[in-house]
Amino acid sequence: MSSLPMIPELLRQLMRKPATNLFPAKYLPPSVTEFLQSVASGKAHLTPPVETPPRFRGKIEYQRDGCIGCGLCVKVCPSHAIELLPETKRIRIWVDQCIFCSQCTDICPKGGLHMTDAFLLATEDRYEENLIVE
Amino acid sequence: MSEGSGRKAPYIIPIGPTHPALKEPVMFTFEMEGEMIKEVDFAPGQAHRGIEWMGMRRNPVQIVHLTDRICGICGVSHTFAFARAVEQIAEIEVPERADYIRALIAEFERIQSHLLWAGVAAHELGFDSLLHLTWRVREQSMDVIENLTGNRVNYGIIQVGGVRRDIVPEQHQVIEDCLNAYEGVISKLLELFLDDRSIALRCRDVGVLSHREALELCTVGPTARASGVNVDLRQDYPYSAYGDLDVRTILPDQYAGETRGDVYDRIVVRLLEVGQSCGIIRQCLDAMPAGEVTAEPKIAKLLAICKKASGEAIGRVEAPRGECFHYVRMEAQEAPHSWKVKASSYSNLMSWIPMLRGEQIADIPIIVASIDPCLSCTDRVAVIRGQRRDILSKEELHRLSVEATRRLQV
Amino acid sequence: MIGSWELAFIVLSAIIVTIYGIVVGLFLLGVDRKLAAHMQARVGPPIRQPFIDFRKLLIKENVIPENAIPWIFNLAPVMSLASSIVILLYLPIGSIYPPLGAYGDLILVMYLLTIPALCMVAGGFASGSPYASVGAQREMVTMIAYEFPLAIVVVAVAWRLAAAGIQDPFTLGSIAAYPLWSVAGPLGIIGGLLLLLVMAAVTPAELSRIPFDTQEAETELAGGLLVEYSGKNLAMFYLSQGVKTLVMAAIAVAVFIPWNLSSIVTLPEGVALVADLLFFLGKVILVMFFSVSLVRVAMARFQINRVVSVFWMYLGLIGLVGLLLLMADAALPAAGVLA
Ligand code: SF4
Ligand code: SF4
Numbered sequence: 001m002s003s004l005p006m007i008p009e010l011l012r013q014l015m016r017k018p019a020t021n022l023f024p025a026k027y028l029p030p031s032v033t034e035f036l037q038s039v040a041s042g043k044a045h046l047t048p049p050v051e052t053p054p055r056f057r058g059k060i061e062y063q064r065d066g067c068i069g070c071g072l073c074v075k076v077c078p079s080h081a082i083e084l085l086p087e088t089k090r091i092r093i094w095v096d097q098c099i100f101c102s103q104c105t106d107i108c109p110k111g112g113l114h115m116t117d118a119f120l121l122a123t124e125d126r127y128e129e130n131l132i133v134e
Numbered sequence: 135m136s137e138g139s140g141r142k143a144p145y146i147i148p149i150g151p152t153h154p155a156l157k158e159p160v161m162f163t164f165e166m167e168g169e170m171i172k173e174v175d176f177a178p179g180q181a182h183r184g185i186e187w188m189g190m191r192r193n194p195v196q197i198v199h200l201t202d203r204i205c206g207i208c209g210v211s212h213t214f215a216f217a218r219a220v221e222q223i224a225e226i227e228v229p230e231r232a233d234y235i236r237a238l239i240a241e242f243e244r245i246q247s248h249l250l251w252a253g254v255a256a257h258e259l260g261f262d263s264l265l266h267l268t269w270r271v272r273e274q275s276m277d278v279i280e281n282l283t284g285n286r287v288n289y290g291i292i293q294v295g296g297v298r299r300d301i302v303p304e305q306h307q308v309i310e311d312c313l314n315a316y317e318g319v320i321s322k323l324l325e326l327f328l329d330d331r332s333i334a335l336r337c338r339d340v341g342v343l344s345h346r347e348a349l350e351l352c353t354v355g356p357t358a359r360a361s362g363v364n365v366d367l368r369q370d371y372p373y374s375a376y377g378d379l380d381v382r383t384i385l386p387d388q389y390a391g392e393t394r395g396d397v398y399d400r401i402v403v404r405l406l407e408v409g410q411s412c413g414i415i416r417q418c419l420d421a422m423p424a425g426e427v428t429a430e431p432k433i434a435k436l437l438a439i440c441k442k443a444s445g446e447a448i449g450r451v452e453a454p455r456g457e458c459f460h461y462v463r464m465e466a467q468e469a470p471h472s473w474k475v476k477a478s479s480y481s482n483l484m485s486w487i488p489m490l491r492g493e494q495i496a497d498i499p500i501i502v503a504s505i506d507p508c509l510s511c512t513d514r515v516a517v518i519r520g521q522r523r524d525i526l527s528k529e530e531l532h533r534l535s536v537e538a539t540r541r542l543q544v
Numbered sequence: 545m546i547g548s549w550e551l552a553f554i555v556l557s558a559i560i561v562t563i564y565g566i567v568v569g570l571f572l573l574g575v576d577r578k579l580a581a582h583m584q585a586r587v588g589p590p591i592r593q594p595f596i597d598f599r600k601l602l603i604k605e606n607v608i609p610e611n612a613i614p615w616i617f618n619l620a621p622v623m624s625l626a627s628s629i630v631i632l633l634y635l636p637i638g639s640i641y642p643p644l645g646a647y648g649d650l651i652l653v654m655y656l657l658t659i660p661a662l663c664m665v666a667g668g669f670a671s672g673s674p675y676a677s678v679g680a681q682r683e684m685v686t687m688i689a690y691e692f693p694l695a696i697v698v699v700a701v702a703w704r705l706a707a708a709g710i711q712d713p714f715t716l717g718s719i720a721a722y723p724l725w726s727v728a729g730p731l732g733i734i735g736g737l738l739l740l741l742v743m744a745a746v747t748p749a750e751l752s753r754i755p756f757d758t759q760e761a762e763t764e765l766a767g768g769l770l771v772e773y774s775g776k777n778l779a780m781f782y783l784s785q786g787v788k789t790l791v792m793a794a795i796a797v798a799v800f801i802p803w804n805l806s807s808i809v810t811l812p813e814g815v816a817l818v819a820d821l822l823f824f825l826g827k828v829i830l831v832m833f834f835s836v837s838l839v840r841v842a843m844a845r846f847q848i849n850r851v852v853s854v855f856w857m858y859l860g861l862i863g864l865v866g867l868l869l870l871m872a873d874a875a876l877p878a879a880g881v882l883a
Contacts, residue, residue: 003331006263006842010583019270019585027590053281055299057290072434078196101199101290106298107433115284147674169678169848260754260845266584332755332844495678496758496847 023049052117057100059118060093062133066112067091073104073113085134093133096126144172147495151180155258155499158509162502166495174490178483181513189473194220194294194440195433197470201460202288204475205511207247210239211453212460212475212511213292218373218449219462220294220470224439226429232296233375234422238309239282239291240451241411241418245316246275247454248356248404248411251506252327255401258499259336264326271319278312281305295436296428306419313412320409327401328389337398341489341501344395351488354481355456357505360386360403361395367452379417384410397504404506441468453478455506477511558633565632568825569786570594572793575829579837594786598779606775611672620667621773621780627659628787635794636720638804638820649714650698653795657694657750660784661687664769667781671772679768682758682848689855690749690756696863697739697746700870701799704728704735707874720802728873735869740800742863744835747792749855751785754840758848789836793828796835801827 024046029035038044052058069089074082081097082104084090105113121131144165151159159180165173185204189197194216201212214236221228249272256264276286282305283289291297301309327333343353348361358365366383368376384406386392386399393399430436446463456478465471482505489501526534574591581588608614634648634656661683668680698714701724705713708727712718724736749756758768770781804820811819846854 003329004842005325005329006261007838009267009326010263010838010842013585014579014583016585018582018587020587022587026587053277053284055284056280057284075437076193076195076433078192078199099199099203099288100285101202101288102284102298103195103199103290103433145674147678256844260757261843263584263841266586270585330844332846335850336844336847494847494849496845 021050022047049120052119055115056117056119057102057115059095059116059121060098060100060105060133061114061116062091062093063110063112063114064090064134066110068110070109072107072109076103076107078103090134095121095131095133149498150176156502157254158507159513160507160509162498164490164495164498169494169496171490171493171495171498174487176483176486178509179513181510183510183513186473186475186514190469190471193437193468194464194470195437197473198293199288199290201475202290205477205508206287207250207508208243208453208455208458208511209287209289210236210243210292211451211458212477213289214240214374215449215451215453215458215460216462216473216475217292217294218451219447219460220440220443220449220464222447222449223445223462223464224294224443226295226439228296228374228429229426230375230423231300231425232427232429234418235297235301235427236292237375237379238301238415238418238422239279239289239297241414242275242279242282244411244454245408246272246279247506248408249275251404251454251503252323252401255397255500255503256327256333258503259333261333267326268323271316271323274312274315278308281308293428293433293436294440295430296426298428300427301422309415309419313415316408316412320405320412323408324389324405327405328398333401334398336497336500337396337401339394339396339398340497341397341493341504342395343485343489345393347488348395348485351484352481353456353485353505355453355478355506356400356403356407357456357482357485359383360393360399362387362393365457367450367457371450373451375418375421378421379414381410381414397500400504440464442466455479455508456481475511477508479505479508479512483507483512558629561632561637562629564637565629565787565790566783568828569783569788569790570598571786572789572828572832573786576789576832576837579833580841583838583841594782598782601774601779601782602776604775604778606777607772609672609772612772613670613672616666616670617772618777620663620670621777621784624660624663624667625780625784625787627656627663628784628791631656631791632787632794634716635791636716636798636802637794638817638824640817640820642716649712650702650716650719650799651714653716654694654698657791658687658691660788661750664781667773667777668769671769673772675771676769679771683752683769685848686749686752686756686758686851689852690746690859693742693855693859693863694746694750696860696867697743697799700735700739700863700867703867704732704870704874707871716798720798723802724800728870730873731876732870732873735866735873736800738862738866738869740796742859742866743796743800744831744839745854745859747796747831747835748839749851750792751788751836753836755843755846756851757840757845758851789832790828793831793835796831797824797827801831 025035025044026047035044039046067090069084069091071084073091074084078101079097079099081094081099083092083094085092100115102115105115123131144167147164147166149162149164150156151161161177161180163175164171185200189200192200198213198217201216202209204212220226249268253265253268253272256262256268279289280286282301283291283299291299343357343361345362348358348363353361353363354365362385364383364385366381367373368379368381369383372381384403386394386402389402389406390399430439443464444466446461449460449462451458458478459476461472461474462470463472485505486502489504490498493501571591571594573594574589577593578588578591608617631653634642634653636642665680665683665687668676668683671677701719702713704724705718705722705727708722710718710722710727725733728736748754770778773781804823
């Protein structure tokens with residue numbers, strides 16, 4: 001088998017466990033929504049996704065109270081995802097536009113912006129409540 | 135017995151812009167004689183994203199995140215080159231530790247990029263098991279990158295003036311584990327790719343680019359090196375930490391004893407470079423000095439510095455695919471006055487023509503993939519105002535550049 | 545002459561065999577995908593995935609390209625499926641004697657095997673797409689290439705049985721009743737193993753699987769022959785792919801591993817039938833694993849000229865050596881004793 005070195009490798013792998021992380025389930029459920037409902041009611045088991053590393057850059061978190069409305073975060077946001085609302089002097093972040101660069105969290109003088117672990121943000125409506133942080 | 139003997143009249147096969155063999159949009163027109171390629175032409179320019187246009191409306195701190203996204207694979211090379219250009223213009227001195235971290239990440243990027251390529255190459259050959267295996271191996275470097283930078287793909291680690299995250303002592307162990315794993319697995323990968331008869335049959339003496347053609351067409355990176363051209367920016371023009379590191383160009387004769395400039399040699403060069411990168415990362419870890427990781431931790435201040443800067447500069451970096459080149463001109467404004475990106479694939483595309491001519495249809499996918507083309511990084515819009523459309527010949531270009539040099543000398 | 549009773553029997557068995565062929569064929573495709581996935585460290589789709597795919601194809605639009613020749617284009621998939629099912633009628637299933645076993649032999653099966661391939665060629669040429677025509681040309685070349693080694697296998701086995709004084713050596717009934725291994729001496733067994741190797745190499749070519757899948761070559765021809773097919777037509781080709789997989793494995797089983805469980809251990813009547821069927825299925829999966837699943841994940845695709853040289857030179861040669869060994873074995877019946 002020296003000219004086809006893959007064969008022993010493959011046969012060995014046949015006996016081993018697959019490398020795939022079976023998130024969210026072994027096979028695609030016919031309906032994801034129904035699957036999630038049955039997970040919630042404890043009828044099905046959900047395999048968790050691979051863990052995120054420390055200091056992962058996920059969905060942004062905003063502490064409204066400390067914010068002074070300086071607008072620096074707006075200035076550095078590369079994707080124009082942050083909007084400064086003049087009437088309240090607070091910001092609104094459109095997460096559907098955010099590219100998770102964490103530049104705003106670096107510049108905020110009050111440390112009011114943070115990146116969380118949340119990354120399962122896919123949705124069909126980009127203006128969904130979950131995707132607007134204010 | 136091949137079909138070539140049966141059917142002689144040339145016919146045209148179009149491939150692209152979308153085709154399973156092409157991972158990126160480009161349009162090929164093949165003039166075929168039986169199964170043999172008689173003539174080939176290609177038309178890039180199928181993907182326009184207006185990145186430079188966007189850049190010219192943003193400040194350098196924002197642009198680094200844009201450069202991260204020029205290429206999905208070279209997430210750091212473009213940023214690296216851009217940051218170096220801006221740092222030269224604004225006269226920012228990058229701390230030494232930051233240089234080492236940049237080099238370290240760049241080498242991890244090379245590892246994952248070359249492994250990704252190897253997997254794609256295997257897939258183009260119809261060898262999907264090898265694709266799955268190499269990508270599984272690649273995953274480890276992705277994990278380390280994610281651990282160091284916070285994300286798998288768009289690293290966001292480089293900022294003008296340095297890097298945004300330090301490498302803390304706990305992370306040394308993570309890197310160390312990954313390097314150990316790679317050093318163990320590299321010989322296995324070499325065996326699986328290079329000793330496999332079915333791969334050798336498909337890659338040996340296929341898509342040959344001679345040393346001379348490689349030079350004449352100004353190819354860069356592994357494509358050039360596989361044809362025996364001794365070029366590697368890390369060695370020839372050591373930037374950042376590379377001046378202190380021992381980097382020697384990898385040429386295929388170091389493995390096979392000869393250089394043929396075929397697809398097989400391109401596999402050799404890339405796989406050996408994975409090993410080389412592991413070595414460079416080790417050197418980085420050992421030699422990394424303590425200290426700051428950025429010249430200006432206050433982003434607001436950095437913005438002010440960049441706003442004052444004026445001048446022009448180029449940043450050059452050896453990306454996994456070859457030289458990546460950024461030209462920036464700033465005129466004391468928030469946004470750069472102009473910004474020009476030349477991705478490595480731009481220099482390599484023309485080498486397709488001599489490689490493809492005279493080969494079989496079956497070899498198109500692997501030859502096209504063998505230069506590791508990245509077209510979304512390469513394609514540009516050219517806006518032509520008015521009806522003017524000039525095509526400059528080599529002589530005219532030469533004359534113009536001589537004139538330009540004269541003007542500078544005055 | 546065929547009586548009306550017999551005709552009814554044949555029609556009935558044809559219906560049963562059709563259902564059996566399609567179900568088992570799709571099941572085999574599922575098993576193949578599962579095995580391949582596990583070898584590649586993936587989980588892979590569920591084994592019933594081919595059934596799901598088939599159902600999906602049926603509800604998809606059936607596009608006929610503008611410059612296709614519609615009647616050939618539409619007829620090819622049906623013919624391909626029908627002819628593959630017809631072959632099944634000549635092949636023993638477990639311990640069940642093939643319904644048409646009395647009317648045809650291995651030579652006929654060999655001829656019938658070319659029909660699905662020819663249908664694909666016709667369908668490819670009728671698609672009016674350059675990819676499909678290149679695929680069709682390649683399919684023809686491949687067919688010519690593997691036909692020769694396949695013929696050697698068939699002739700060699702039958703010749704050896706004839707030399708041993710067995711009646712009707714070409715009928716699958718006799719081949720199954722007198723396994724080559726029990727007839728031949730040591731030399732013959734070596735020869736038989738070589739022929740088995742040739743058969744194992746012909747199988748992926750017949751089924752257009754890697755490394756001989758040049759006619760479909762996803763990364764080169766984007767599906768080649770099948771590039772223009774969609775919906776119902778593609779579903780028919782998909783079914784015939786499944787049936788062909790069963791056919792090829794069943795031929796290999798019939799020629800090389802024809803034993804039945806019931807002939808080894810004694811079982812009660814009803815149980816024996818089921819046990820034999822399961823045993824047969826096991827053998828088919830085993831053959832498929834080694835000649836299709838393992839090979840297709842362990843190799844790169846050949847170029848078409850390489851396919852030809854592999855079959856004509858290497859496998860042709862191996863087949864001939866096998867044939868010579870079998871002949872030597874028959875000529876020197878005492879060779880085994882002497883050695
Ligand atoms: S993380 Fe980046 S893209 Fe997202 S809001 Fe902050 S600066 Fe904008
Ligand atoms: S930078 Fe911080 S303090 Fe300033 S507006 Fe943004 S969130 Fe508020």
